[in-house]
Amino acid sequence: MSSKQDWHHSALSCCSPISICCLGWLCPCMLYGRTRHRLKHNGNVGGFSSCNIDCCTYAMVGLCGMAGIFNAMQRSDIRTKYQLGGNSCTDCIRGCLCTPCDLIHQEKECVYQKEKVVEHEPGRVQHMHYSQS
DSSP states (O other): OOOOBOOSSOTTOTTOSHHHHHHHHHOHHHHHHHHHHHHHTTTOOTTOOSSOHHHHHHHHHHHTTOHHHHHHHHHHHHHHHHTBSOOHHHHHHHHHHOHHHHHHHHHHHHHHHHHHHHHTOTTOOTTOOOOOO
């Protein structure tokens, strides 16, 4: 059994970068959709559309005041995929207590995990650019 890692970013560091912060507070459905896309495509945002099924579903559920449930489920998916610490109870509390902050935290963690994987690719030299052949 592998040990669980800590989340890289603090849950309270939701004010930076400002672009993710604004998206989380002004259009949380779009940030949810983008993070969901990252989870499904190993951190990549290629092929991402701002108006996707996850974004639309989140917006509809949000209108009913139940977006926190989707946050908690996505947070659980992130914990499982990246073997991060936490449990279902903390997922629910964080997902429902401050929905925008939690979405920002999730997005930042997915970005970090993608960068960490790219950084540790075999044979990769930092700042090396591959030619398009």
